[in-house]
Amino acid sequence: MFDKLKSKIENAIDSKHPHEIQISIPDASKVSKKDIYRYRYNYGVNLGSLFVLENWIYDDLFGHGGGSELDAVTSEMKATSASDAGRKLAQHYESYISSIDWAFLQNAGVTAVRVPIGYWHVGNGKFVDGLPHESVKHVYQSAKPWDFLKQLTATAGGHDIGVLVDLHGLPGGANADSHSGCTISTASFFHNSGYINQVVNEILPFIAKDICVNNENVIGLQIVNESVFDNKASGQKSYYLKAVKAIQNVDSTLPVVISDGWWPQQWADWVQKHGLATTVVVDSHVYRCFSDGDKAKSAQEITGELSKTLNFPKDQADYMVGEFSCVLDSKTWDMTHGDRQKLVQTFGNTEISVFAENASWGWFFWTLQFEHGDGGEWGFVPMVNNSAIPKRPSGAHSIIGDNEIKMFVQQHADYWKDKGGDHMEHWRYEDGLRSSVADMSAFANFKNSLVGRWYSWKTQRRQQYVKQKGDGEFMWEWEQGYQKGLDESNHY
Known part of the structure; x- marks a missing residue:
């Protein structure tokens, strides 16, 4: 069952991400106002x-x-x-x-x-x-x-x-x-x-x-x-x-x-x-x-x-x-x-x-x-x-911190423990999660913005990561980690 699930995830990722794309987004520490204008929700x-x-x-x-x-x-x-x-x-x-x-x-x-x-x-x-x-x-x-x-x-x-x-x-x-x-x-x-x-x-x-x-x-x-x-x-x-x-x-x-x-x-x-x-x-x-x-x-x-x-x-x-x-x-x-x-x-x-x-x-x-x-x-x-269209909140929205990141990483490891987890790369999951949090924080610093154009942003961030740490059969863990961050905090 694990092999089938892993294969399904890997095939989905391969079909969604070309091997080489033009990367136009900077590291989270260098995200500019112009970048946020072009990407935010x-x-x-x-x-x-x-x-x-x-x-x-x-x-x-x-x-x-x-x-x-x-x-x-x-x-x-x-x-x-x-x-x-x-x-x-x-x-x-x-x-x-x-x-x-x-x-x-x-x-x-x-x-x-x-x-x-x-x-x-x-x-x-x-x-x-x-x-x-x-x-x-x-x-x-x-x-x-x-x-x-x-x-x-x-x-x-x-x-x-x-x-x-x-x-x-x-x-x-x-x-x-x-x-x-x-x-x-x-x-x-x-x-x-x-x-x-x-x-x-x-x-x-x-x-x-x-x-x-x-x-x-x-x-x-x-x-x-x-x-x-x-x-x-x-x-x-x-x-x-x-x-x-x-x-x-x-x-x-x-x-x-x-x-x-x-x-x-x-x-x-x-x-x-x-x-x-x-x-x-x-x-x-x-x-x-x-x-x-x-x-x-x-x-x-x-x-x-x-x-x-x-x-x-x-x-x-x-x-x-x-x-x-x-x-x-x-x-x-x-x-x-x-x-x-x-x-x-x-x-x-x-x-x-x-x-x-x-x-x-x-x-x-x-x-x-x-x-x-x-x-x-x-x-x-x-x-x-008339409140039919809700106002976008101006105050800072909540973004998960280090303790929550560690908790989610542990939950991920626990889930896969008896499903071949000993041979996996859970560090990729943590890398994805932390990358997601860094991006959301960079966007939030400009008028409490949210990360938008999810497909484009995540695809480019993934390609950057592959260039830095290499590709592999467990890149789907990075994907899940990055998405977990968005699911938890990229909303008001």
């Missing part, structure tokens, strides 16, 4: 409709009609002028950013904001020639959204808050929804080589060089938002691979975020196949208010099923929940009995709890602020104030 929020406009969040720019940003800006430009439209956009950017309550975000424990942008914003319209937004180029040259993004990033950094730059709008669309920036019936980006080449060869490298490298609080670059579901996803796979390589040529340690296309396992398999599991984070969006199946369930049923309906393959890749809310459909509420506020609190807290077990890079609520009102169950501020 996130309590985050989206800045929806700051740059990529959505009528239901901010409608001021849609005064002359239009179902998407391109339509709205085109209508505004025709009704007034390109300079006037640009001036109105600039006023929107300035008003939105000045309305952000950074003290509130800090008090809520926010670690990062996800900032959706369109390709047309990059470099203030620098890359729209030959693309759908070319006709409004002068509007964005005048509005200068890229300057505002840089200002926002600097301000966030002053509050120890990270920025995830999210290329939300791609030419031709990664999906056919209006938040892609234009009105289309079918997403065409992934099957248009001209669009892909312009994004990969020009736009992504510019973003990486101009804002990601120069700001320690830029935590990553998301190269797509909500890719359409595709069983083969050949277009997505081709684009993702080219995009990752283009970004790595600028900064090999910058996290690159892709969309799960509503199928998490598909992309765990992909990152494993291409050896990108230490570089790529997979973004999955979690909403329980859109599908017919969820609309047919009560709030209690949806909440009770969360742990079963959300289960990322976290032993193969790192995941984040880039969007979610506390919203349930009106049909759900029609069949639900009980105090709505308490049920929303339970739903939101359950979401956060389930994410903490599955999403190694944390979560980003949709969304922060609205032109009219607070957004209700779509709004981060009211959901934090």
